[in-house]
Amino acid sequence: MLIYHNNAYIKGYAYRTLDDLKEAFRNKDDKVTWIKGYVRSLNDSLVAIDKLQHEKSLYAKRLFKLGIPAYIYPFIIKGYRYNSSDLPTLFRILEVITFRAKLINSRANIQERLNEILLSYDGNNAVLSEKIANKLNDTWYWSDTNMKNYLHGGMCGNNVLSYLLWSYESYLQRAGYSVEGFKITNQQIEHIAPRTPTDGSPLETGYKLNEQGEYSEDFSSEYLNCLGNLMLISGSHNASIGNKPFADKLMSYRKTPILNQQAEIASFVKDSENPVWDCEAIDKRHNKIVDFAITEWSFR
Numbered sequence: 001m002l003i004y005h006n007n008a009y010i011k012g013y014a015y016r017t018l019d020d021l022k023e024a025f026r027n028k029d030d031k032v033t034w035i036k037g038y039v040r041s042l043n044d045s046l047v048a049i050d051k052l053q054h055e056k057s058l059y060a061k062r063l064f065k066l067g068i069p070a071y072i073y074p075f076i077i078k079g080y081r082y083n084s085s086d087l088p089t090l091f092r093i094l095e096v097i098t099f100r101a102k103l104i105n106s107r108a109n110i111q112e113r114l115n116e117i118l119l120s121y122d123g124n125n126a127v128l129s130e131k132i133a134n135k136l137n138d139t140w141y142w143s144d145t146n147m148k149n150y151l152h153g154g155m156c157g158n159n160v161l162s163y164l165l166w167s168y169e170s171y172l173q174r175a176g177y178s179v180e181g182f183k184i185t186n187q188q189i190e191h192i193a194p195r196t197p198t199d200g201s202p203l204e205t206g207y208k209l210n211e212q213g214e215y216s217e218d219f220s221s222e223y224l225n226c227l228g229n230l231m232l233i234s235g236s237h238n239a240s241i242g243n244k245p246f247a248d249k250l251m252s253y254r255k256t257p258i259l260n261q262q263a264e265i266a267s268f269v270k271d272s273e274n275p276v277w278d279c280e281a282i283d284k285r286h287n288k289i290v291d292f293a294i295t296e297w298s299f300r
Contacts, residue, residue: 228286
């Protein structure tokens with residue numbers, strides 16, 4: 001907590017040890033007044049973090065679901081101090097940063113890019129959003145373009161895959177009930193077109209197979225692990241359908257659509273009488289999810 005506070009007010013992310021705090025103390029003419037002010041502001045920061053644990057706003061909850069990185073807390077501390085009436089806006093900005101950082105998981109140091117922005121943040125969230133959007137786009141790693149590149153790539157195993165699909169589910173259900181806080185038992189990620197069985201069993205019908213009854217190299221590399229072929233599902237449901245023919249899977253999605261993303265699979269299939277989960281169907285679903293994600297995690 002002391003580090004987060006000193007990140008916010010002493011040296012930004014460059015703060016490392018108490019020597020940095022001592023340096024700030026030595027540079028003050030009225031040291032008693034500075035100490036009193038520092039203690040008060042530290043107490044305010046402790047109160048702010050305590051309040052954060054009880055926040056009910058949508059994006060505060062989403063930050064907790066994503067997992068709040070250490071470099072986000074100094075912004076939150078300053079937000080409570082300078083503009084506590086507009087915290088939902090701040091939480092949304094910070095959720096976008098966190099999502100992009102976890103999606104891309106670059107070795108590049110995001111703190112270095114955010115440091116000047118943190119030190120200058122005075123509660124003006126419109127300015128904050130603009131500065132962060134410009135900085136992330138200028139430095140490429142967490143830019144709009146690179147985010148799109150990652151979303152179009154292989155997403156199986158990505159840090160934010162479950163979070164992204166839950167957010168997509170919430171988007172699908174906005175006309176109905178909310179899924180915030182909703183859980184499914186033993187959540188798993190379903191490959192609609194299944195991965196090749198490891199026991200040597202042949203792939204079933206209804207998928208994009210070549211004459212040898214196998215996936216092509218292009219399908220395996222470009223489609224199998226893309227967003228369009230990945231879906232949230234309960235462990236029991238996943239176990240029951242396994243690597244069955246697509247027609248059987250589709251019927252199970254219709255009969256037990258716990259989530260709307262299961263029920264909507266039928267809308268991407270061209271021929272309902274002889275359903276095939278092919279490249280065209282995957283592309284349709286993939287583009288819909290990617291379009292959603294680009295809008296959802298933009299600095300709009």
